[in-house]
Amino acid sequence: MRKKVSVIGAGNVGGTLAQRVAEKGYADVVLVDIIEGLPQGKGLDMLQTGPITGSDAKVIGTNSYEETANSDIVAITSGVPRKPGMSRDDLVLTNMNIVKSVTEQVVKYSPNCIIIMVANPLDAMTQLALHVSKLPRDRVFGQSGILDTARFRTFVAQELDVSVEDVHACILGGHGDTMVAIPRLTTVGGIPITELLPQETISKIVDRTVKGGGEIVSLLKTGSAFYAPAAATAQMIESVLLDKKRILPCAVYLDGEYGIKGVVVGVPAKLGKNGIEQVIELKLTPEESRALRKSAEAVEELVRVMRLG
Ligand code: APR
DSSP states (O other), rough: OOEEEEOOOOOOOHHHHHHHHHHHHSSSEEEOOSSEEEEEHHHHHHHHTTHTTTOOEEEEEEESSSSGGSSSSEEEEOOOOTTTTTGGGHHHHHHEEEEEEOOOOOOOHHOOOOOOOOOOSSHHEEEEEEEHHHOOGGGGGEEEHHHHHHHHHHHHHHHHHHOGGGGEOEHHHHHHHHTTTTTGGGGEETTGGGGGGHHHHHHHHHHHHHHHHHHHHHHHSOOOOOOOHHHHHHHHHHHHHHHHHHEEEEEEEEEEEGGGGEEEEEEEEEEETTTEEOOOOOOHHHHHHHHHHHHHHHHHHHHHTTTTO
């Protein structure tokens, strides 16, 4: 039997993600939205790509959660995207209400699912879903690090005129202005970029990466990035469904790792059929540690705003 993946929110990120998953053919997809007709229409359209892409995955769109019952994975993309001039944190109160009610419905019908959060502000929304679902931290985590590192990797590859495939990047911390890029662990064919690029260039690339989402928001004007966020989420889904045990940067609730307890931030983790199977703890320099703690504090501040109690 094929696995089942539900995608909540049939907007830009949700629609693109559902299509990516459906195309692979290893899971049936249920697309949910509050707008009547939107998930149904997109679902039917996606289903009709099957004969072309060679996928037998069933895709349905719905406004109710009954069809999501017994999902293996649920990706939550329902939420408002930011507008030019807004930070991801500005979305907290609006998206909090959406993510809370969505999570309640999701676990009602799929009490053992794995939840991958995509709505922003990412780390706070992941922590909210963890709180509301009462699932263990291995089953509720967020997508942000794959996107942030993909941006970093893109800019490094452009700068050096090399294949993106050979560039691997390390970024820790929250998905926002306080994210912590680690250039000494960012490599091209195994060579740290600190050996290949002057510090000034690295700093410019890091800065562009940190502001990468904002750059796209200011170009689009009416929404935020969705192709790369959807591709990143699809990669996480694949690692879980195929039990690939990839080491990917994920937003995870830390329980003492990195000296941080009780808050969701981005760290490298092993992703397999059980969700987060291991949090990889890197040895950081004092400066990196300080930056990571600062990033965790920024997430804590948002969590306080939500008054999770
Ligand atoms: N239940 C289900 N769907 C909802 C709900 C809800 N309670 N509230 C809103 N939605 C739906 C909207 O109807 C819309 O179709 O979520 C969808 C969001 O889609 P877009 O507006 O296109 O936003 P998108 O670009 O997909 O971003 C979604 O992901 O990357 C983050 O910051 C981004 O938080 C934002 C989220």
